[in-house]
Amino acid sequence: MSPQEVLDHADQLRRGLGVDFRDRMVTSLYEESRRIAARVVRRRGESSWDLDQRIDRIVTSPVWGLPLMLLLLAVVFWITIVGANYPSEWIARLLFSIERVGAALFEALGAPGWLTGLVWHGVWRSLAWVVSVMLPPMAIFFPLFTILEDLGYLPRVAFNLDWLFHKAGAHGKQALSMAMGFGCNAAGVISTRIIDSPRERLIAILTNNFVPCNGRFPTLIMLGMLFVGAAVPPALASVAAAGSVVAVVLIGAVFTFFVSWLLARTVLRGQASAFTLELPPYRRPSVLRILYTSLIDRTAFVLLRAVMISAPAGAVIWILGNIHASGASLAEHVARSLDPFGRALGLDGVILLAYIIAIPANEIVVPTMLMVYTGAGMMTEAGSLEELRRILVDAHGWSLLTAVCLMLFSLLHNPCGTTILTIWKETRSARWTALGALMPLGFAFLVTFLVASAARWLG
Amino acid sequence: MSKQAASTPDCARCPAGPGRLRPLGDRRAAFDYLVALAGNPNTGKSSIFNALTGLRQHVGNWPGKTVTRAEGGFSYDGVSFKLVDLPGTYSLLSASEDEEIARNFILFGRPDCTVVVMDATVLERNLNLALQIIEITDKVVLCVNLMDEAARKGLEVDVRTLARELGVPAVATVARTKAGLGGLVATIAGVCRGEIVCRPRRPAVDGKLEEAVAQLVPMIESVAPGLPNARWVAFRLLDGDHRLRRALLTGELSRLVSEQAAPVERAGRLIAIEGAQ
Numbered sequence: 001m002s003p004q005e006v007l008d009h010a011d012q013l014r015r016g017l018g019v020d021f022r023d024r025m026v027t028s029l030y031e032e033s034r035r036i037a038a039r040v041v042r043r044r045g046e047s048s049w050d051l052d053q054r055i056d057r058i059v060t061s062p063v064w065g066l067p068l069m070l071l072l073l074a075v076v077f078w079i080t081i082v083g084a085n086y087p088s089e090w091i092a093r094l095l096f097s098i099e100r101v102g103a104a105l106f107e108a109l110g111a112p113g114w115l116t117g118l119v120w121h122g123v124w125r126s127l128a129w130v131v132s133v134m135l136p137p138m139a140i141f142f143p144l145f146t147i148l149e150d151l152g153y154l155p156r157v158a159f160n161l162d163w164l165f166h167k168a169g170a171h172g173k174q175a176l177s178m179a180m181g182f183g184c185n186a187a188g189v190i191s192t193r194i195i196d197s198p199r200e201r202l203i204a205i206l207t208n209n210f211v212p213c214n215g216r217f218p219t220l221i222m223l224g225m226l227f228v229g230a231a232v233p234p235a236l237a238s239v240a241a242a243g244s245v246v247a248v249v250l251i252g253a254v255f256t257f258f259v260s261w262l263l264a265r266t267v268l269r270g271q272a273s274a275f276t277l278e279l280p281p282y283r284r285p286s287v288l289r290i291l292y293t294s295l296i297d298r299t300a301f302v303l304l305r306a307v308m309i310s311a312p313a314g315a316v317i318w319i320l321g322n323i324h325a326s327g328a329s330l331a332e333h334v335a336r337s338l339d340p341f342g343r344a345l346g347l348d349g350v351i352l353l354a355y356i357i358a359i360p361a362n363e364i365v366v367p368t369m370l371m372v373y374t375g376a377g378m379m380t381e382a383g384s385l386e387e388l389r390r391i392l393v394d395a396h397g398w399s400l401l402t403a404v405c406l407m408l409f410s411l412l413h414n415p416c417g418t419t420i421l422t423i424w425k426e427t428r429s430a431r432w433t434a435l436g437a438l439m440p441l442g443f444a445f446l447v448t449f450l451v452a453s454a455a456r457w458l459g
Numbered sequence: 460m461s462k463q464a465a466s467t468p469d470c471a472r473c474p475a476g477p478g479r480l481r482p483l484g485d486r487r488a489a490f491d492y493l494v495a496l497a498g499n500p501n502t503g504k505s506s507i508f509n510a511l512t513g514l515r516q517h518v519g520n521w522p523g524k525t526v527t528r529a530e531g532g533f534s535y536d537g538v539s540f541k542l543v544d545l546p547g548t549y550s551l552l553s554a555s556e557d558e559e560i561a562r563n564f565i566l567f568g569r570p571d572c573t574v575v576v577m578d579a580t581v582l583e584r585n586l587n588l589a590l591q592i593i594e595i596t597d598k599v600v601l602c603v604n605l606m607d608e609a610a611r612k613g614l615e616v617d618v619r620t621l622a623r624e625l626g627v628p629a630v631a632t633v634a635r636t637k638a639g640l641g642g643l644v645a646t647i648a649g650v651c652r653g654e655i656v657c658r659p660r661r662p663a664v665d666g667k668l669e670e671a672v673a674q675l676v677p678m679i680e681s682v683a684p685g686l687p688n689a690r691w692v693a694f695r696l697l698d699g700d701h702r703l704r705r706a707l708l709t710g711e712l713s714r715l716v717s718e719q720a721a722p723v724e725r726a727g728r729l730i731a732i733e734g735a736q
Contacts (some may be wrong), residue, residue: 001678001681001682002682003682003707003708003710004708005678006675006678006679006682006696006707007696007704007707007708009674009675009678010675010693010696010697011699013671013674013675013697014671014697014698014699016667016671017667017668017671017697021668021697021698022698022699025698026552028662029587029590029591029662030587032586032590032662033583033584033586033587033590034583036583036586036621036624036625037582037583037586039617039620039624040582040616040617040618040620040621040624041582041583041614041615041616041617042614042615042616042617043613043614043615044613044614044615193546193556193557194557196556276549278500278501280501281580281608283608286635292515293515296515297515
């Protein structure tokens with residue numbers, strides 16, 4: 001007997017059982033559950049259940065739900081920006097002084113100049129950058145995020161945003177995978193497994209990149225502080241910077257809904273499926289577990305990955321910056337050839353070069369740009385905002401337009417290598433992986449080009 | 460369980476004593492028994508997994524967080540157990556990926572014991588899954604977790620009545636404070652060793668359906684010999700389960716059956732049996 005014959009026989013038997021057979025089976029299961037539960041569970045006295053419901057009435061209210069969510073987001077970013085500022089400077093100062101000592105030591109030992117350069121001004125400097133720029137914001141952002149997760153806030157976010165996803169033709173649980181994407185887009189892509197329907201899951205995978213991950217926050221925060229924060233009175237600088245980061249996140253959300261809508265009407269056509277989402281009780285977060293999850297599982301994990309990728313990248317940048325041909329370094333040659341295209345996008349050749357080198361990990365975009373700008377020979381301790389402003393604005397002509405276009409490019413461009421690999425692992429399809437990598441890049445080019453052109457046209 | 464209590468001689472002998480539980484982390488060496496951890500999302504499965512294995516699988520307060528299968532080990536009373544944390548699901552009847560992972564493991568992974576972690580505050584909904592799992596396998600332990608939250612909500616859950624109703628052992632726990640975990644481990648060990656015999660009470664089936672199942676079972680067994688529970692597969696096929704139909708057509712079902720027969724990882728038990736001869 002072949003499998004097909006077994007199935008045919010089963011179909012024939014099913015027809016003999018009557019049309020409501022399936023319903024009867026499910027109904028009897030539910031009735032049995034109810035009967036047993038009634039015998040086993042007894043309610044006594046008053047409960048504190050009401051408090052949860054009272055909180056939910058505000059948190060998930062049609063009026064207050066969304067504003068409250070945005071406020072929470074802004075507060076989290078503000079705490080991150082304010083808290084990370086000084087530690088970043090201290091760590092930068094410490095690590096860059098180690099670079100000086102190490103380089104001096106190599107010279108004293110008679111090491112060849114290229115070795116000192118490669119190890120200390122290439123690999124070490126890039127490590128120092130990544131650690132000082134990324135560690136403090138992550139060490140603040142991840143615990144805050146984990147507290148919200150442990151409290152049980154994330155499912156409420158999904159509840160608040162469900163109608164928007166539904167309108168876009170996507171799944172409401174996409175809000176949860178987006179939330180995971182704030183930490184790391186690769187983790188966000190994996191977490192789409194909670195979405196049952198393959199169509200909606202693909203939408204969630206393809207759009208996860210529009211949530212800026214932790215590797216991109218330092219770039220956004222730096223630009224927010226340099227350009228937006230500097231334009232307002234010093235007392236408001238951090239609030240304005242946090243506001244600009246929230247604005248970028250909102251633009252990302254708009255893109256998520258727009259692209260989901262577009263996909264649901266073109267290549268991934270279909271209706272949004274209904275689902276039940278349990279709103280768990282609010283639970284008191286456990287401090288030790290939050291520290292462990294956020295610092296070891298998340299911060300250390302992401303930082304380690306960044307460090308492992310930035311070390312070889314640092315070597316590559318140093319080599320590009322130190323092999324000279326016809327009067328300029330290789331990096332300068334490449335940057336110069338990319339420059340016209342970069343200018344059209346409101347950026348420049350160095351920024352594009354940095355994004356090419358940073359394909360394995362977004363974290364190293366800023367260090368790469370700075371290293372190419374300052375040249376390998378020059379010692380730079382760009383730990384402070386003043387130093388950054390000198391390099392970017394005074395020496396290399398960055399304007400507000402550059403900052404806006406870079407923020408948009410950082411938000412929209414292709415996912416990092418790890419995320420692309422994860423998309424491949426989850427979809428097992430070269431076509432979807434290619435779309436997941438190239439579609440955001442196309443949007444990044446298009447949007448920055450339009451913004452830059454509009455700005456120039458308006459003068 | 461306080462340290463003082465654990466040190467008295469009575470406690471060392473008591474089956475619920477905590478002294479004999481030893482987390483083995485993610486040691487993947489040979490093990491004696493295989494235990495699956497199933498349950499609705501957000502019932503504290505991962506907390507129980509972590510407490511038993513000493514691992515730190517990510518715990519979070521949102522349903523659907525555990526999307527992959529986590530594995531770890533613990534030893535109790537000198538016997539080693541491998542614990543597999545399955546994705547949380549509300550049922551095994553619909554056709555999502557996580558439900559398929561869970562039910563394939565319960566059916567083909569041939570666990571020596573399947574622990575169903577239940578949320579004491581919403582027991583009725585959790586019972587749907589427990590009832591479905593006892594249809595697939597006899598060797599089930601019910602772990603009624605979040606007893607503290609149930610108390611906070613003014614609910615009293617009588618686990619002895621629950622055990623009697625379903626015909627399988629039930630243990631009350633609070634994973635966060637590790638209360639009741641000693642008893643849980645002792646019960647798991649008892650079921651694995653066959654000291655505790657489960658007699659699941661399955662709802663009676665009407666005559667017409669019983670007849671259809673009886674016709675279908677030998678056919679399924681001829682197509683996929685060695686299937687652990689052809690009766691359950693027959694029910695699912697009659698229900699028109701798409702994933703199962705596809706698995707049967709593509710031969711995946713037979714592949715899963717032949718894979719479960721390969722006793723690669725259970726070297727520990729094989730050696731133990733040989734040693735006993």
